[in-house]
Amino acid sequence: MSIGLTKMSSMRRIRNFLPHAALFGMVTLLGACQSSGVYQGVPVNSSAGSSTNIASLTSVIEANPSDANAYSTRGIAYGQAGKLDNAIEDFNRALQLNPQSFQTYANRALVYRRMGQNDLAISDYTRAINIKPDYDVAYVGRGNIYRQQGNFTAALNDFNSVISRDSSDARAFYNRGLIYQAQNQNPRAIEDFATAIGLNPKASAPYIARGISYLAVNDPNAAFSDLSMAVNLDRDSSVAWANRGLALEMLDKPKDARRNFTRAMTLDNSNQIARDGLRRVGGA
Numbered sequence: 147m148s149i150g151l152t153k154m155s156s157m158r159r160i161r162n163f164l165p166h167a168a169l170f171g172m173v174t175l176l177g178a179c180q181s182s183g184v185y186q187g188v189p190v191n192s193s194a195g196s197s198t199n200i201a202s203l204t205s206v207i208e209a210n211p212s213d214a215n216a217y218s219t220r221g222i223a224y225g226q227a228g229k230l231d232n233a234i235e236d237f238n239r240a241l242q243l244n245p246q247s248f249q250t251y252a253n254r255a256l257v258y259r260r261m262g263q264n265d266l267a268i269s270d271y272t273r274a275i276n277i278k279p280d281y282d283v284a285y286v287g288r289g290n291i292y293r294q295q296g297n298f299t300a301a302l303n304d305f306n307s308v309i310s311r312d313s314s315d316a317r318a319f320y321n322r323g324l325i326y327q328a329q330n331q332n333p334r335a336i337e338d339f340a341t342a343i344g345l346n347p348k349a350s351a352p353y354i355a356r357g358i359s360y361l362a363v364n365d366p367n368a369a370f371s372d373l374s375m376a377v378n379l380d381r382d383s384s385v386a387w388a389n390r391g392l393a394l395e396m397l398d399k400p401k402d403a404r405r406n407f408t409r410a411m412t413l414d415n416s417n418q419i420a421r422d423g424l425r426r427v428g429g430a
Contacts, residue, residue, distance in 0.1 A: 199223055214243035218250045225257045233257045248274040252284050264291050282308045286317045298325050316345035320352050323359075332359040350379035354386045361389060366396035384414035391423050400427040 203220040210216055221236030237254040240247060255270035271288035274281055289304030302325060308318040323338030339356035346352075357372035373390035376383060391406030404427045410420035 196227070200227065212243060214240045214247060214250070217243065218247065218253065221250075221257075222253055225253070225260070230257050230261055246277055248277040248281050248284065251277070252281070252287060255284070255287055259287070259291065264295070267291060280311060282311070282313055282315050282318070286315060286321065289318070290321055293321055293325055298329070301325055314345055316342040316349070316352070319345070320355065323352070323355060327355065327359055327362075330362070332362045335359045336363075348379065350376045350383060350386065353379065354383065354389065357386070357393070358389055361392055361396070364396075366393045369393040370397065382413055384410045384417045384420070387413065388417050388419040388423065391420060395423060395427060403427050 200220060200223050203216065203223055207213065207216045207220060217236045217240035221233045221240060224230070224233035224236060234254065234257055237250055237257070240250045241254075244250070251270045251274040255267040255274070258264070258267035258270060268288055268291055271284040271291075274284040275288070278284075285304040285308045289301045289308075292298075292301035292304065302322065305318045305322040305325075308315055309322070319338045320342040323335040323342065326332070326335035326338060336356055336359045339352045339359065342349075342352040343356070353372045353376040357369045357376060360366070360369035360372060370390065370393040373386050373393055376386035377390060380386060387406050388410035391403045391410065394400075394403035394406060403423060407420040407423040407427070410417045411424065414420075
C-alpha cells in the first residue's frame with residue numbers, strides 16, 4: 147500500500163527529529179520507570195513504613211534482641227518510611243547477627259541506592275551474589291546501577307546471567323532492552339520489551355520503551371498502539387504522552403498530536419519532545 151505525499155513528508159520531518167526524541171524519551175524514562183510496578187527499584191510503602199508497624203516490629207526486637215530477621219524486617223519498614231539512616235542501622239545489626247543473609251545485603255543495597263551511594267550498593271549486591279550465586283534480585287539490582295552508569299558491558303553480563311537461567315524476571319529483559327535501545331539496536335530492544343510485557347502486562351514502562359523503539363524504526367502504528375496502552379496504565383506519564391504525540395504526528399494527525407503534546411507539557415513543562423512537537427504542529 148502506498149503512502150500519500152503528505153504523510154511521507156511528515157514522516158521525513160519526524161525521522162530527522164527521532165534520534166534526539168528517542169534519546170530524550172529514554173533518558174526521561176529511566177527516572178520515571180523506577181516508580182512503576184515491578185520496575186520500582188527503591189520501593190516506598192507508607193503503610194508498611196507506618197509508625198504503628200515500626201512500633202510493632204520494635205516490640206518484636208525487644209523480645210528477641212538476637213533475631214536477625216526482626217532487625218532486617220524493621221530495616222525494610224524504615225526504608226519504606228524514608229528513614230534511611232535507621233534502615234541502615236538495622237541492616238547492619240542484622241548482618242552482624244547473620245552475615246550470610248543475602249537478602250539483607252540486597253535490601254541494604256536498595257537503601258544505599260536511594261541515598262545515592264551506588265558504590266556501596268554495588269558492593270552489597272556483589273556480597274549477596276557471592277553468598278547465593280543464582281540470586282536474580284541482586285543481579286538485576288546491580289545490573290541496573292551499571293546500566294545507569296553507562297557501564298553496559300557489566301550490566302549486560304548481569305542481565306544475561308539472569309536470563310540464561312530461564313528467569314521470569316521481567317526487569318532483566320526490560321533493562322537489557324534499554325541497553326539495546328541506547329545502542330540503537332532497536333529490533334533486539336523490541337524483542338526484550340515484548341518479553342517483559344508478556345511477563346508483566348500491567349506495567350507501563352516496557353510499553354513506553356517499546357513504543358520509543360518502534361518510533362526509531364519508523365513504525366508509528368505499532369508505536370501508537372504501545373504508547374496508548376502506556377497512557378491507559380499511567381495517565382501521568384509525560385514521556386508516554388509526548389512520544390504518543392510523535393507517533394500521531396508521523397501518522398499525519400497534527401490535531402491529535404497537538405493534544406498529546408499539550409497533555410505532556412501539562413504534566414511536565416520541561417518535556418522537550420512535547421515542546422518541540424508543539425512548535426512543529428502549532429500551539430506553542
